[in-house]
Amino acid sequence: xxxxxxxxxxxxxxxxxxxxxxxxxxxxxxxxxxxxxxxxxxxxxxxxxxxxxxxxxxxxxxxxxxxxxxxxxxxxxxxxxxxxxxxxxxxxxxxxxxxxxxxxxxxxxxxxxxxxxxxxxxxxxxxxxxxxxxxxxxxxxxxxxxxxxxxxxxxxxxxxxxxxxxxxxxxxxxxxxxxxxxxxxxxxxxxxxxxxxxxxxxxxxxxxxxxxxxxxxxxxxxxxxxxxxxxxxxxxxxxxxxxxxxxxxxxxxxxxxxxxxxxxxxxxxxxxxxxxxxx
Ligand code: PAF
Numbered sequence: 113x114x115x116x117x118x119x120x121x122x123x124x125x126x127x128x129x130x131x132x133x134x135x136x137x138x139x140x141x142x143x144x145x146x147x148x149x150x151x152x153x154x155x156x157x158x159x160x161x162x163x164x165x166x167x168x169x170x171x172x173x174x175x176x177x178x179x180x181x182x183x184x185x186x187x188x189x190x191x192x193x194x195x196x197x198x199x200x201x202x203x204x205x206x207x208x209x210x211x212x213x214x215x216x217x218x219x220x221x222x223x224x225x226x227x228x229x230x231x232x233x234x235x236x237x238x239x240x241x242x243x244x245x246x247x248x249x250x251x252x253x254x255x256x257x258x259x260x261x262x263x264x265x266x267x268x269x270x271x272x273x274x275x276x277x278x279x280x281x282x283x284x285x286x287x288x289x290x291x292x293x294x295x296x297x298x299x300x301x302x303x304x305x306x307x308x309x310x311x312x313x314x315x316x317x318x319x320x321x322x323x324x325x326x327x328x329x330x331x332x333x334x335x336x337x338x339x340x341x342x343x344x345x346x347x348x349x350x351x352x353x354x355x356x357x358x359x360x361x362x363x364x365x366x367x368x369x370x371x372x373x374x375x376x377x378x379x380x381x382x383x384x385x386x387x388x389x390x391x
Contacts (some may be wrong), residue, residue: 138253144184173239190242310346
C-alpha cells in the first residue's frame with residue numbers, strides 16, 4: 113500500500129494509474145476505521161482496479177469545536193487496517209494540504225440540507241460538500257463509496273456531484289452492524305462500557321417500529337420511537353423523522369409515495385449517534 117501525505121505525492125500516483133487506464137475507486141473517511149469502512153474498501157476492490165482511501169478529519173464539517181476536538185484519531189491503526197484489507201493507496205493530508213486557502217463556497221442543497229442532520233448541525237453538509245469536492249478533484253475517482261448510516265450525506269453528495277458535474281458514480285453501501293445491532297461508527301470508540309451496553313437499544317427500537325408501522329399512524333409511530341428510546345436512561349433522542357428515501361421529504365401518511373426511511377439522532381451523554389432503517 114502506498115501512503116501519501118501531500119497533494120503532489122497523490123497526484124503523481126493518480127497520473128500513473130490513470131495513464132494505465134485503471135478504474136479508480138475512492139473511499140473517503142475521517143479515520144478511526146471500523147468494519148463499516150472496511151466493507152466500503154471491499155466493495156471498491158470488487159468493482160474497481162485500484163482503491164484509494166483518505167483519512168482526514170475535516171474541520172469545516174464540524175459545527176461544534178468540542179466535537180471536533182473529541183473526534184477519535186487512530187492513524188497508525190487505520191493504516192494497518194487499510195493495508196490488511198488490500199487498499200492500494202491511502203492519503204493522510206494535513207488541513208493545509210486540503211485547504212491551502214479558506215474554502216468560502218456556499219452550496220445550495222435546498223431541502224436536502226434543511227431537515228434532520230442539516231437542521232440540527234447548521235453548516236455540516238456545506239463542509240461535507242467542500243471536502244468531498246476537494247478530494248474528488250485530487251483523486252478523480254470513477255466510483256466513490258459511502259455507507260448508508262450517513263443516509264442523508266449520500267443524498268447531499270449525489271446532489272453536489274450533479275451540481276458540479278463530476279463524472280463519478282456514487283455507490284451506496286449497506287450499514288454494517290455489530291452483533292448486538294449497533295451501527296458501526298467511529299464515534300462508538302468514545303462510548304464507555306455502560307453506554308456500550310445500552311446503545312443497541314436504538315436499533316432494537318427501530319426494528320420494532322418497522323413492525324408497528326402497520327398499526328400506528330406516522331405521527332404516533334415517531335412519538336413511540338422517541339419515547340421508547342428515551343425510556344432508556346442512558347439515551348436521549350434529538351430527532352426522529354420518517355422521510356422519503358430519495359427526496360428526504362418528511363412522510364406525513366403511510367400512503368405518501370416512495371420508500372420510507374426512519375432516521376434518528378440520539379445522544380448517549382455527549383456522544384451523538386445516528387441510525388436509520390428502511391421501512
Ligand atoms: O462520512 C464521513 O466520514 C465524512 O463525512 C466524509 C465523507 C469522509 C467527509 O469528511
